[in-house]
Amino acid sequence: xxxxxxxxxxxxxxxxxxxxxxxxxxxxxxxxxxxxxxxxxxxxxxxxxxxxxxxxxxxxxxxxxxxxxxxxxxxxxxxxxxxxxxxxxxxxxxxxxxxxxxxxxxxxxxxxxxxxxxxxxxxxxxxxxxxxxxxxxxxxxxxxxxxxxxxxxxxxxxxxxxxxxxxxxxxxxxxxxxxxxxxxxxxxxxxxxxxxxxxxxxxxxxxxxxxxxxxxxxxxxxxxxxxxxxxxxxxxxxxxxxxxxxxxxxxxxxxxxxxxxxxxxxxxxxxxxxxxxxxxxxxxxxxxxxxxxxxxxxxxxxxxxxxxxxxxxxxxxxxxxxxxxxxxxxxxxxxxxxxxxxxxxxxxxxxxxxxxxxxxxxxxxxxxxxxxxxxxxxxxxxxxxxxxxxxxxxxxxxxxxxxxxxxxxxxxxxxxxxxxxxxxxxxxxxxxxxxxxxxxxxxxxxxxxxxxxxxxxxxxxxxxxxxxxxxxxxxxxxxxxxxxxxxxxxxxxxxxxxxx
Numbered sequence: 001x002x003x004x005x006x007x008x009x010x011x012x013x014x015x016x017x018x019x020x021x022x023x024x025x026x027x028x029x030x031x032x033x034x035x036x037x038x039x040x041x042x043x044x045x046x047x048x049x050x051x052x053x054x055x056x057x058x059x060x061x062x063x064x065x066x067x068x069x070x071x072x073x074x075x076x077x078x079x080x081x082x083x084x085x086x087x088x089x090x091x092x093x094x095x096x097x098x099x100x101x102x103x104x105x106x107x108x109x110x111x112x113x114x115x116x117x118x119x120x121x122x123x124x125x126x127x128x129x130x131x132x133x134x135x136x137x138x139x140x141x142x143x144x145x146x147x148x149x150x151x152x153x154x155x156x157x158x159x160x161x162x163x164x165x166x167x168x169x170x171x172x173x174x175x176x177x178x179x180x181x182x183x184x185x186x187x188x189x190x191x192x193x194x195x196x197x198x199x200x201x202x203x204x205x206x207x208x209x210x211x212x213x214x215x216x217x218x219x220x221x222x223x224x225x226x227x228x229x230x231x232x233x234x235x236x237x238x239x240x241x242x243x244x245x246x247x248x249x250x251x252x253x254x255x256x257x258x259x260x261x262x263x264x265x266x267x268x269x270x271x272x273x274x275x276x277x278x279x280x281x282x283x284x285x286x287x288x289x290x291x292x293x294x295x296x297x298x299x300x301x302x303x304x305x306x307x308x309x310x311x312x313x314x315x316x317x318x319x320x321x322x323x324x325x326x327x328x329x330x331x332x333x334x335x336x337x338x339x340x341x342x343x344x345x346x347x348x349x350x351x352x353x354x355x356x357x358x359x360x361x362x363x364x365x366x367x368x369x370x371x372x373x374x375x376x377x378x379x380x381x382x383x384x385x386x387x388x389x390x391x392x393x394x395x396x397x398x399x400x401x402x403x404x405x406x407x408x409x410x411x412x413x414x415x416x417x418x419x420x421x422x423x424x425x426x427x428x429x430x431x432x433x434x435x436x437x438x439x440x441x442x443x444x445x446x447x448x449x450x451x452x453x454x455x456x457x458x459x460x461x462x463x464x465x466x467x468x469x470x471x472x473x474x475x476x477x478x479x480x481x482x483x484x485x486x487x488x489x490x491x492x493x494x495x496x497x498x499x500x
Contacts, residue, residue, distance in 0.1 A: 024066060025499075026186040028081060028178070028210075029055050030202070032071040033192040035103040038096050043396060045366070046333075046420070047217060050280060051191045052093045054215075057492035059084045059093075069093075070178050070188065071103060072198050079178040079201040105175060113158040114150040184209035187499055191215040191252075195240040199247075206247040213499060214244055215252040215278065218417025218438075219261040220337065227337035227414060229369035245271040252278045252498060254418045255439035276498035282423035282443060282485040315401050319391060322405070326359035327389070328463075329406035329430075331399065331421040332413070335368025339412040339435070339453050344377060344384060346459040351387055356468055359407050364391040364399060403428040408466055408473060411435060412453050419443040426485055431476035433462045447480050 029051065037048050044052060059067040067084035082102050084093070091098030116129055133155055136144035142152045178201065182188075188205055190197060190213070206212045221228050221237035228234055245266065251273050253259035259277045266273060301310040312320045332338050340363060347361050361384075378388065394402065403409070409425035409432040416435075422443040425432045434440050436450035444450070449472075451462035466473055 023185075025062075026066050026068060026182065027058060027062060028068045028070040028182060028186065028188045030071065030188055030190045030197060031069045031099075031103065031192060032197045034099070035071045038100045039104065041096065043096050047191075047193050050217075050420070052099070053281070053488045054189075054191050054492060054495065055084065055093050057488045058495065060489075061492055061496060064088060068181065069103065070182075072201065073175075080175045081178045081181045082175065114154050115145070178205070179208075182208075182210050185211075187211040187213055189213045189215065189495070193217075195221075195237040199240075199243055203247045206249065211249045211499070212247055213250050213252055213495075214248050215254060215495075216241075216258055216262050216417075217254050218258055218415070219265060220415050220417070222265065223261055224337065224415045227335075227370070229335075241265065242269055245269060245273065248273060250498060251275045252495065254278060254280050255442050257439035257442065258417050276494070278491060278494045278498065279442060279486065280418045280420065280423070281488045281491055283427045283487040311401060311404065315398055319394070319398055319401065322360070322362060322389060322402075326357075326407045327362045327405075328359050328408055328410055329402050329425075330361065330363050330410045330412070331402075331424070332365045332411070333368040334363065334365050334371050334374070336370035337414045337416075338368070338371075339414050340371065341374040341377060342453060342456055342459055343410060343412040344374065344388060345456045346463055347384060347387055348381075349456070349460050350463060350467075351384070353464070356464065358387070358467065360387055360389060361410075362389045362391060362402065362406070364394045364402055366393050400428075403430060406430060408432055410463070411440065412451075412459060413437070413440070414453050416440055422448065423485070426480055429477055429480055431466070431473060431480060433459075433466055445483075447476055447483060449476070 031051065034048050034051055038044070055067065055069065064084040068081045069084065069087065070079060070081045072078075073080050087093050087098055087102040090101050093099060113130065113133070115133070116126060133144075137152060137155055140152065145152050145155055182205060188202055188210060190202070202212050219241075221234040222241075225231060225234040251262060251266075253262050253275055254277075256277055256279075259275050262275055265271075266275075301313070303310045308323075312323075330338075330340070330343060334340060343361070347358075350356060350358050378384070378390075383389065391398065391402065403424060406425075408430050409421065411419060411422050411432060411434045413419070413435050414437065416438050419434075419440045422432055422434055422440060426444075426447055432444060432448040434444045434448045434450055435453035437453055441450065449462050449466055452458040
């Protein structure tokens with residue numbers, strides 16, 4: 001995608017001959033934040049999924065032997081590197097389990113059982129919650145396990161698994177010292193939740209002739225601090241971003257909107273770094289491998305005849321039951337900037353309109369912050385008298401199911417850096433009603449309907465049009481089917497073009 005901002009010269013990359021010679025450029029992706037994330041969760045979401053998709057697709061283009069995952073190991077007080085090929089041998093970077101094994105080399109608590117990964121680094125909490133699960137298992141309390149996205153049977157089976165200890169051999173093979181692997185001419189790419197990552201090792205690397213490229217996802221903490229929980233977070237991000245100006249060679253921005261915000265910031269503090277726009281994909285993120293405790297979809301069902309049965313296998317009852325009535329889907333963390341309260345107010349108006357077959361409204365995502373107005377309204381109205389459903393922390397399979405079966409999607413955000421849910425909706429052939437703000441028009445293009453997120457009347461009008469205007473939704477869906485969507489290979493190509 002084009003940009004008005006100055007671009008770095010797009011000279012060809014040095015040949016990647018794969019023989020490990022000194023003229024071969026190596027790519028190091030800092031995954032410090034991702035490493036902490038997978039230690040607590042067995043699935044990826046949001047920026048973490050963006051990071052692994054970039055690693056995967058760049059490795060496909062430059063060769064896996066030239067790609068490494070690097071990270072700060074706080075306990076060892078070291079900066080390590082793990083080869084992409086090591087992770088690939090364990091199941092690939094798209095697998096949270098493979099990432100955990102590769103980035104911790106068996107250091108996490110052995111035999112961590114279903115629902116307990118978040119406590120793996122806290123022996124006391126791990127023991128307490130294990131005891132709680134055992135009591136519920138003895139009582140046969142299936143709901144206790146279902147609420148935690150597993151089953152009683154999976155819990156019992158996990159007790160029989162043999163303990164797996166990380167071997168000394170594997171430890172030596174896995175972790176390498178970054179300073180011994182990286183050389184002048186290589187590059188570090190930070191594509192994760194940037195502002196939480198320590199910078200000292202990157203400053204040292206840049207001083208050795210290793211180029212630093214930071215992908216900035218948004219400047220919400222600075223541009224709209226009222227939408228972020230805690231002023232201190234905004235101040236920390238501001239200080240962090242200013243510090244990066246001292247050594248980052250080249251910034252990458254995930255949208256034209258983010259690039260404009262970043263250029264404004266750099267100009268305000270005398271920064272002259274170039275910015276390349278690397279718009280994220282519209283084609284969505286593929287469903288990642290299922291955790292071993294989840295129910296696998298049967299492979300012996302005739303999908304052509306019984307597609308509903310095949311598609312809903314392993315999906316929880318309350319989610320499958322949403323199919324009893326058409327619904328509109330809103331995906332994202334349930335936080336202030338997502339404007340959930342505004343969307344629900346529009347639904348409250350629409351339910352009182354005559355001559356409209358109003359679908360239900362389904363929110364799917366993790367609980368967030370500063371969302372009290374929405375939560376109070378839901379509590380006081382009984383989820384808008386049954387018109388609203390909440391799906392908390394859906395699995396990848398459940399989210400795919402929700403996209404596949406929704407009427408269309410909605411994204412009423414006040415501010416986005418990119419807007420992955422809009423692209424994901426398009427990837428399933430579904431149009432959307434979307435805020436005409438920040439980066440969202442870059443994602444939706446002319447394939448969705450827009451509104452002003454600050455006007456409930458505007459939100460209401462757009463949804464009413466999508467539901468009631470003859471042929472509108474169908475025309476947009478037809479247009480989506482004929483439009484090539486930007487894929488992750490395109491994103492990887494743009495990153496490689498920005499790196500000389």
